[in-house]
Amino acid sequence: MSDRCNFSHWLALEGLRATPVRLAMLEILGEASRALRAQEILELIRTRRRVNKVTVYRILEDFSRRGMVRKLSLEGRVNHFELACEHHPPHPHFQCQTCREVQCLEPVALNRMWTELRGPLGNRADHIEIRIEGLCHKCRNIS
Amino acid sequence: MSDRCNFSHWLALEGLRATPVRLAMLEILGEASRALRAQEILELIRTRRRVNKVTVYRILEDFSRRGMVRKLSLEGRVNHFELACEHHPPHPHFQCQTCREVQCLEPVALNRMWTELRGPLGNRADHIEIRIEGLCHKCRNIS
DNA sequence: CTCGAAAATCAACTGAGTTGCAATTATAAT
DNA sequence: ATTATAATTGCAACTCAGTTGATTTTCGAG
Secondary structure (H helix, E strand, C coil): CHHHCCHHHHHHHCCCCCCHHHHHHHHHHHHCCCCEEHHHHHHHHHCCCCCCHHHHHHHHHHHHHHCCEEEECCCCCCCEEEECCCCCCCCCEEEECCCCCEEECCCCCCHHHHHHHCCCCCCEEEEEEEEEEEECHHHHHHC | CHHHCCHHHHHHHCCCCCCHHHHHHHHHHHHCCCCEEHHHHHHHHHCCCCCCHHHHHHHHHHHHHCCCEEEECCCCCCCEEEECCCCCCCCCEEEECCCCCEEECCCCCCHHHHHHHCCCCCCEEEEEEEEEEEECHHHHHHC
């Protein structure tokens, strides 16, 4: 999914230096087939280079504020992150109650719901997050 | 909203004793016009009686497992809780980026989306959570 | 009453995420 | 090239919502 993104260029557009840590994080997120926890990202970077966890958290927060990644508030007080490039449109997520793993679902047509979901009284709606909770096929077969 | 619920009876149905703390928590959740954090619930109970925070967390977890309350994974690593009685059907939530306050939105017709959202490959979908993030009308007027 | 289970308490812990500041690295100006 | 400047990263210590395990209290059945 990341193949089509030029991360150095993207960072430049955002006015950020294309540092090794930032590039590694974007590559890792781009190669991931699911949303990752900060800890997972940290471990994956550390297979390549020595990095401090604070750096990862700060970069994630920075990317998130710029809309380069989406921070997902899933179950369990651990945030998940996924790339928000043009090739990764927003989509619902499925999370298993047992193994806590997260799957990305196909984007659904949300435009119709949008105005309805905007809420009353002049709120400005910026993001929508849809989370489905249940039991994934793997955990269904176990129990 | 709680007026129509008989909390003692509800607890009995679930095989739980109608203890003062449990009743107080259900009443507080029933009177609330929005989803509450555990800490808020704790503070509200403490205006009436002396309670330990662990008790509140354990009861919330217990209610949540039984489907008596819904635990909402909103932004910020702090869970919110709302009553899940028959008079409180599931609904989307709006959360302000600035003041972090949570509003309940009107329930939308989700049945149509349900199968689509269930996800691929035999997952069992149990709950759906829709979170809208944005700027509430109060914070819009300030900035 | 009294005995056992359910419920509540207490202190200590966990762990994801944060903060402040120091050290490093890259960019720009001279 | 060299220094000034700002951006980035590292380190240690902290925060705080939520958890754990062991103990004490409460309640309802017999």
